[in-house]
Structures are given as structure tokens and as C-alpha cells.
Amino acid sequence: MNVTVIGTGFVGVVSAAIYASFGNQVVGLDIDENKIKLLEKGQVPFYEPDLQDLLLKEQATGRLKFTTSYQEAIKEADIIIIAVGTPSAPDETADLRYVFASAKSLAPYIKENAIVVIKSTVPPGTLEETINIIKKETTVNFYGASLPEFLREGSAVHDTLHPDRIVIGADNDFVFSQLEKLHESLKAPVIRCxxxxxxxxxxxxxxxxxxxxxxxxxxxxxxxxxxxxxxxxxxxxxxxxxxxxxxxxxxxxxxxxxxxxxxxxxxxxxxxxxxxxxxxxxxxxxxxxxxxxxxxxxxxxxxxxxxxxxxxxxxxxxxxxxxxxxxxxxxxxxxxxxxxxxxxxxxxxxxxxxxxxxxxxxxxxxxxxxxxxxxxxxxxxxxxxxxxxxxxxxxxxxxxxxxxxxxxxxxxxxxxxxxxxxxxxx
Ligand SMILES: NC(=O)c1ccc[n+]([C@@H]2O[C@H](COP(=O)([O-])OP(=O)(O)OC[C@H]3O[C@@H](n4cnc5c(N)ncnc54)[C@H](O)[C@@H]3O)[C@@H](O)[C@H]2O)c1
The missing domain is CATH 3.40.50.720 (NAD(P)-binding Rossmann-like Domain)
Incomplete structure (x- = not known):
């Protein structure tokens, strides 16, 4: 599958490298040019055990690439995973502006039947809002899903390779089956919900x-x-x-x-x-x-x-x-x-x-x-x-x-x- 991960922070880089290790063609996309330059050179911009080796290995296979171009990253993607930050706003609600900005940016390039997945931690209602933002910019059919991330920093690679469970929130069998397929080599329990x-x-x-x-x-x-x-x-x-x-x-x-x-x-x-x-x-x-x-x-x-x-x-x-x-x-x-x-x-x-x-x-x-x-x-x-x-x-x-x-x-x-x-x- 062609997978794009939007946001190459802790969650995004780990996820991108691991999805590539399953044999997918993966693009990691970020608006931070410095981060992408480092990642293109095979350098992880933060310390996380085992990640550097995994990154270099997957880049060497040609399955893992990084870019700042939405057009390049989105046009072939079957699965688009949003993993941008969701910090707390001053009133302590989730600040969703990065999620919504990424939705607006990806919308013009999304292909027919692509699945937009939110991996960022977001409150109920966010996926629906994100889908509406994309729908305003495109007429192609696409799907949405929630795929919360449970990794822990400090053991992120291990956690992603050995998850306790994969939780998939969706309302469509095609989406459930595609996301199950994406994670099938993990042999983890899958919760469809x-x-x-x-x-x-x-x-x-x-x-x-x-x-x-x-x-x-x-x-x-x-x-x-x-x-x-x-x-x-x-x-x-x-x-x-x-x-x-x-x-x-x-x-x-x-x-x-x-x-x-x-x-x-x-x-x-x-x-x-x-x-x-x-x-x-x-x-x-x-x-x-x-x-x-x-x-x-x-x-x-x-x-x-x-x-x-x-x-x-x-x-x-x-x-x-x-x-x-x-x-x-x-x-x-x-x-x-x-x-x-x-x-x-x-x-x-x-x-x-x-x-x-x-x-x-x-x-x-x-x-x-x-x-x-x-x-x-x-x-x-x-x-x-x-x-x-x-x-x-x-x-x-x-x-x-x-x-x-x-x-x-x-x-x-x-x-x-x-x-x-x-x-x-x-
Ligand atoms: N860090 C963790 O241990 C962890 C674990 C589970 C879940 N999460 C959740 O995952 C999400 C990401 O967390 P993180 O720690 O990886 O964040 P992070 O701050 O390390 O990285 C977020 C990345 O998103 C990029 N970004 C922001 N706006 C963008 C846009 N419009 N287009 C493309 N890229 C954009 C930023 O440049 C940054 O590189 C958050 O919702 C967080 O709550 C984090």
C-alpha cells in the first residue's frame, strides 16, 4: 500500500519507519523544512532508542521517503495518516489547528477512495470536522477513520512493533479491512469500534x-x-x-x-x-x-x-x-x-x-x-x-x-x- 504520514514528530517518524518495514511505500510529510532535511539525510531529530537504525534501514530499501510537498506526498496515497501535534490551547481544550490545516492542505490532492486516518490524539467530533474540511475542497470519494496511538516515548519502536492492541474507529467495512491489513503483520488484537x-x-x-x-x-x-x-x-x-x-x-x-x-x-x-x-x-x-x-x-x-x-x-x-x-x-x-x-x-x-x-x-x-x-x-x-x-x-x-x-x-x-x-x- 502507499501510505503517507503527515507530521514527522515522535509518532510520525516511528509510524512511517514501521509501516515501511511492513513492505509499504511510505512518505513522511512535514511543513518543518529543517526536520525533513535531517530525515532525508537519515538523521532522527530527537533521541529515541532503536529509531535511527530502523530509519536508515528503511530508507536504504527505497520504501521510506520524506518531503515537504503535499502534492508529492498525497497524490498516490491509499492511506493518509495525520499525526500532527494537538497541544492544549490556553483554555486547556485540544488545539486542533494543525489537524485542520493538514486536512485543508491535503484535500486538493487526495485520490479516489483514499482513507484519511487521524492518529493524533483528538476529542470526539474531530474526525467529522476534518472530513468536512476536506469535502469542501474536493469532489472525490474518500473515507475517514480514527487510529489512536498508544506508543510510549523511550520505547516507541518496541511498542509499535509489539502493541497491546490496535484500535480502529470507523463506520465502514472497507476501512476496517484496509486498516487491519496495514497492521496484520503485528499479529496484535484488533478492536473495531x-x-x-x-x-x-x-x-x-x-x-x-x-x-x-x-x-x-x-x-x-x-x-x-x-x-x-x-x-x-x-x-x-x-x-x-x-x-x-x-x-x-x-x-x-x-x-x-x-x-x-x-x-x-x-x-x-x-x-x-x-x-x-x-x-x-x-x-x-x-x-x-x-x-x-x-x-x-x-x-x-x-x-x-x-x-x-x-x-x-x-x-x-x-x-x-x-x-x-x-x-x-x-x-x-x-x-x-x-x-x-x-x-x-x-x-x-x-x-x-x-x-x-x-x-x-x-x-x-x-x-x-x-x-x-x-x-x-x-x-x-x-x-x-x-x-x-x-x-x-x-x-x-x-x-x-x-x-x-x-x-x-x-x-x-x-x-x-x-x-x-x-x-x-x-
Ligand atoms: N509523543 C508521544 O509519545 C505520543 C504518543 C501517543 C500519541 N501522541 C499524539 O500524537 C500526536 C503527535 O504527537 P508528537 O509527539 O509526535 O508531536 P510532535 O510535536 O513531536 O510532532 C508533530 C509534527 O507535526 C508537524 N506539523 C504541524 N502542522 C503540520 C502540517 N499542517 N502539516 C504537516 N506537518 C505538520 C510539526 O512540524 C511536527 O513535526 C499528538 O496528537 C499526540 O498527542 C503522542
Missing amino acids: RIASAQMAKYTANSYLATRITFINEIANLCEKNGADINEVIQAIGYDKRIGPQYWYPGLGYGGSCFPKDVKELAAYSRSVGESGNLLNHVNEINKERIYRLLEKFAQEIGGFRGKTVAVLGLSFKPNTDDMREAPSTKIIPYLSEQGANVRSYDPMAKYVSSTNDHHEQFSSIEEACNEVDVILSVVEWPEIIGFDFGTVKSNKTQYFIDCRNQFEESKITQQGYKYFGIGRG
Whole structure:
């Protein structure tokens, strides 16, 4: 099949390379000329494990091409996949302008019986609006579908090759069968459903996972009041088959390119349909305050951050990505600077762009970032950070070790001479 992916961001590049690896002729299209120039040279504009090799391999076969030309990308396409960004607008609704702009641009070139698929995360009603935009510009027959994306940055190639399920929202057997065919080599369960159900499924999955994080943080707050240990509580509840042991992350709350925006957008959607008391509005508010609440608690425990030098370890929003969208570090570093601390940071891949108010310097190793600091703040569980021997950077003065993700053994860090603080331990 001829497949075009519009938007060559995280989702678009991964999808394009993988659809090419199934033997399709794939074109990746973007309006960002610099991005396309890099991709044409076989360079991935961001860090994602395994993607660089896959990209080069598929480009070498001639099955994967990139362009900024809508005409070139659309005129032969059987399946057109829209994977452009859908950030939150200032009123926290989904900003759909990129989806609608791509629909307007593709419309003049669409061929008979092509399928326009929205992979971007969008609220119910968006596909219908997108179809209407295209219909205004063309008389050819075409179809629409929703194909929400569930990959995680940091393991995007693996997730796309081994999905838990493929969700197809459509109202036509031809569309279902074509999209099933596109994914048949994955041998994943396929869920055929209504268009609105597919769109809701994506928001529901992310909002549920974000709520789970918020929930366990609320329980961690209570553990700190009564001598319980959140890790023991998680172990105890995880044996309950209705609850399960996986995906419990007490810590700094959720960040990244998807959870904060998807919760906000579903909360905004709930308000727009008259459900303003929806739980998600509260989840969103609790998460916004989470980092500050924790930092204030730690500040009290260590006698404040003023005048202290703090090593912030991990800058990206999670391990194995350089994505800084809604990364905790983007709140932590300004907060610490405002409190009068000096910040030294390290990340294996991500780069923090300091503002003029930040007292911050980024270093190229953990050793340098931790040199003679008063406080070590372990923020992201990169394997290099959680595997590091912090005994090697311990100085003779009093030093605090704040384990923001409960990744370290308290007894080991204490034996190395640090005063240890974790999450959810009374
Ligand atoms: N990043 C993730 O982990 C992830 C996971 C699942 C779903 N999603 C969803 O997938 C969508 C894309 O996310 P992303 O992180 O890949 O976004 P991104 O911001 O990394 O990339 C979006 C790309 O779209 C391009 N673009 C914008 N307008 C365009 C237009 N009119 N024509 C062509 N290209 C255009 C931009 O230049 C950019 O390269 C979003 O809706 C997001 O919510 C993202």
C-alpha cells in the first residue's frame, strides 16, 4: 500500500519507519523544512532508542521517503495518516489547528477512495470536522477513520512493533479491512469500534494512567503522616488481581508530552459537555501542585534550599528520551533558583535551556554535577543514574540525597554517609 504520514514528530517518524518495514511505500510529510532535511539525510531529530537504525534501514530499501510537498506526498496515497501535534490551547481544550490545516492542505490532492486516518490524539467530533474540511475542497470519494496511538516515548519502536492492541474507529467495512491489513503483520488484537469510542479510548487510557499516578501520590502523602512505607503498601495491594502490581509510580507526578495535555483536554471536554465536576479536573489540579508540594516538604526537612548547591539528576520527562515537554526539571530548576539555590544538573541525553533567572549549569557527567554539592536530587530514573555509585562522590560535609522516584535503597545511601529522603515513608 502507499501510505503517507503527515507530521514527522515522535509518532510520525516511528509510524512511517514501521509501516515501511511492513513492505509499504511510505512518505513522511512535514511543513518543518529543517526536520525533513535531517530525515532525508537519515538523521532522527530527537533521541529515541532503536529509531535511527530502523530509519536508515528503511530508507536504504527505497520504501521510506520524506518531503515537504503535499502534492508529492498525497497524490498516490491509499492511506493518509495525520499525526500532527494537538497541544492544549490556553483554555486547556485540544488545539486542533494543525489537524485542520493538514486536512485543508491535503484535500486538493487526495485520490479516489483514499482513507484519511487521524492518529493524533483528538476529542470526539474531530474526525467529522476534518472530513468536512476536506469535502469542501474536493469532489472525490474518500473515507475517514480514527487510529489512536498508544506508543510510549523511550520505547516507541518496541511498542509499535509489539502493541497491546490496535484500535480502529470507523463506520465502514472497507476501512476496517484496509486498516487491519496495514497492521496484520503485528499479529496484535484488533478492536473495531465506533469513531467516538476510538477517540475516547486514547484519552481514557492516558487519563486513567495519570489518575493512577495521582492516586498513589495521594496515598504516599498519607503514609508520610503515619509511619507506613508506600512501597510496602504497593506490594500489598499489587497482589490483588483487581489492582495488579504494575504501573505504580509514587513521585513527582506525571509529566511529558501526553499525560498532562490529555488529562487537561479530557477535563476541558467534560466541561464543554456539562460535566464540570468530572474527577479529571481535580487530577489535573493536584498534579499541577505536586512538585511544589514535595519540594516545600523537602525544603523543611533540610533547612531550606537557600545558599545550597543542588545537583538535579535527570532533566527529560522520563528515561530514554530527550523530550523536555512538561519535564519535572522545567519546574524544579526555576523553583530552586528562586529559593536561592545554585543548581548543577546532568542528563544523558536531554538539554535544559536556562532562563535568565535560573542559577543553573548543566554538566556532562554525574561526577561533575555532584561535585561538592549539598543536595542530590534524583529526578529521572535513567539506568545510568540509578546504577551510579554515589559513594564515589560523597564529600566530608553533610549531604542530603532526595530520591524523587524511590529508586534507591535507603540503607545503602545512608551507609554512604548521605541523609536520605524518599517518597511516602513516615
Ligand atoms: N509523543 C508521544 O509519545 C505520543 C504518543 C501517543 C500519541 N501522541 C499524539 O500524537 C500526536 C503527535 O504527537 P508528537 O509527539 O509526535 O508531536 P510532535 O510535536 O513531536 O510532532 C508533530 C509534527 O507535526 C508537524 N506539523 C504541524 N502542522 C503540520 C502540517 N499542517 N502539516 C504537516 N506537518 C505538520 C510539526 O512540524 C511536527 O513535526 C499528538 O496528537 C499526540 O498527542 C503522542
